[in-house]
Amino acid sequence: MSSQSVITVSNLTKFYGDFKALDSVSLAVEKGWVYGYLGPNGAGKTTTIRTMLGLLKPDQGEVQITGINPTKDPVQALQSLGYAPELPTLQTFFTGEQLLDFMGKIFGLATQARKERIKQLLDLVGLKEWGDKRIGNYSKGMVQRLSIALALINDPVVLIMDEPTIGMDPEATAHFRNLFTTLSKQGKTVFISSHLLDEVQRICTHVGMINKGRMVFDGRIAQVLETFTQQWVIEAELEEVTKTMVSSLKKLDCVEDVKVDGNKLRIELKEKKDLRGEISSEIFKRKGVLLSLNLHKITLEDAYLRALKGGQ
Amino acid sequence: MNALQRVAVIVGYEWRRALAKKWLFALVILAVAIQVLIFVVFNFLFTNPPPGMPPALLEGLEQTKPFMWIVEVLTPQGFFMSLIVIMIAGGSMSEEYEHGTSDILLSKPITKLEYMTGKYLGGLSLLSFVAALTTILGVILAIIFFSPQESLQFLPHVYLAIVYSNLVFLSLAFMFSEVLRRTTLSYFSAIGVFIASLVISGVLSAVNSFTGEQLYLDVSKWLPNWGASNFPSFVMGKLVDVPSNPFISPAQGDSDLLLAGVFVAVYTVIFIVVATIKLVRSDVTKKTA
Ligand SMILES: Nc1ncnc2c1ncn2[C@@H]1O[C@H](COP(=O)(O)OP(=O)(O)OP(=O)(O)O)[C@@H](O)[C@H]1O
Ligand SMILES: [Mg+2]
DSSP: OOTTEEEEEEEEEEEETTEEEEEEEEEEEETTOEEEEEOOTTSSHHHHHHHHTTSSOOSEEEEEETTBOTTTOHHHHTTTEEEEOSSOOOOTTSBHHHHHHHHHHHTTOOHHHHHHHHHHHHHHTTOGGGTTSBGGGOOHHHHHHHHHHHHTTTOOSEEEEESTTTTOOHHHHHHHHHHHHHHHHTTOEEEEEESOHHHHHHHOSEEEEEETTEEEEEEEHHHHHHHHOOOOEEEEEESOOOHHHHHHHHHSTTEEEEEEETTEEEEEESSSSOOHHHHHHHHHHTTOOEEEEEEEOOOHHHHHHHHHHHTO | OOHHHHHHHHHHHHHHHHHTOHHHHHHHHHHHHHHHHHHHHHHHHHHSOOTTOOHHHHHHHHHHGGGHHHHHHHSSTTTHHHHHHHHHHTTTTHHHHHHTHHHHHHTSSOOHHHHHHHHHHHHHHHHHHHHHHHHHHHHHHHHHHHOSOOOGGGHHHHHHHHHHHTHHHHHHHHHHHHHHOOHHHHHHHHHHHHHHHHHHHHHHHHHHHHHOOHHHHHHHTTSHHHHHHHHHHHHHHHHSOOOOOSSSOOOOOHHHHHHHHHHHHHHHHHHHHHHHHHHHHSOOOOOOO
């Protein structure tokens, strides 16, 4: 693991009773990365995160946050960390300001510093008018926003968020995605678990995939697409599909296979190239009438689904 | 930030949490109401003693008058105070687990031990506050209605004795709160232990009065409520020279005072140690509510 790593997880194994929730999970996140932690329900994302924070004790392996083990020295390891838990429930008897203030105190922020920071954060997460209202009266999305503000109270170096945008409206989702990108540009390290492949593809620089407690992939976003892409596909819709058309397309050098579904063709390419020109001229040559023609590059979703299949 | 400051932050948090609990207020108000009721009854007896009252009782009543502040101060002890401390501590740890707020608190730069110490001291300071409230109220009522009052110099002693003796059920409920991690279960268990020991000691003392066997009383001293409810009155019995009468128990032997003091300490230490071991050894439980 690189000495640059802000988060280092090595060979983490965690049992719940007899159930192996994490099986030798390793990952490393470096400064300035936005790391997307992907996996289906029950894969072990939350378990990994809660172990990283020292909330769960690993049965094997070790975690280091900025080089410090949070189980051994939580005070040092967590001083410059922000954490927004999955589906947070906050202290309902506090107002947003009071809770932020209380958390600021735990981090040892001075009174004046807390006051300024709270104002700034409430503004940042769009709860300016709600700071003096009791959290018990907040909506789900507002609690989520406040939870992110709480994670930022100490101006953390590392930000760990477990599905932070779940329950937010589209506008808020977009706002927070931008925020996470901005934070990483400021040099913060961001670790996000997510179901939303689209979100990860948009904001993350790196991605880790976990399935059934095992890491199935860990690397740059571009690399994941590369690794799990076997081919690009062109989808063509024609007025009429004839057998000769299909067989002549199949004979093309660049084509791997052609599948027919009514008047639609799924043309699997041998190379990762935009070959729509070649395909359409072949179709015209055979007097076919094209209704639509789309190049289908692999998305993170395809890669993800393939990675999950491979990991089983 | 040093450890002490972090503990202090959690103590403040515990106060804030308790203030949000209406039933705690209700219980304290009830305890105070009972104190006032006792006054009204005694005040009535003092001012117009019922004609048929036996002379021995009348004399006892008259002897009790200068010590009414002690009767008052000790009224909530044993029953109401035990319930109040159970209510204070029984949800202290478990509610955080149930609501998932323990994740938020323990992912902060604070050790589990600091967190627990803050929670426990928060409960202890709440107990001290409630005890101060009932003590002061008792003394004020006694001074206003039954002056002159004697031996008031021992007020701090009785106050400290009350706080100390209530550590037993405070710690018991705190332990259940951490070990069971379910608030309702922890309340029921702590109240269950409390009521069970009340009932058992009642039965033992009844058997004792039938058989005259001292053994039954000796056994009942091992119950957690014995030291907890009797220690303050033993202390006062030792300090204040109250004549034996039906309203104030006579001075107890030194051995009982010492035994009660030791039992309170031993029970408290055991409960705290069990809670600590559970907290340090186990994972932080995920939200369940
Ligand atoms: N306290 C627990 N006791 C027993 N099993 C648990 C416990 N917590 C989680 N599990 C199990 O461990 C596995 C991993 O759970 P985890 O919450 O880490 O998944 P996840 O990837 O975060 O899922 P999701 O996307 O639904 O949040 C699941 O099979 C879950 O049932
Ligand atoms: Mg999860």
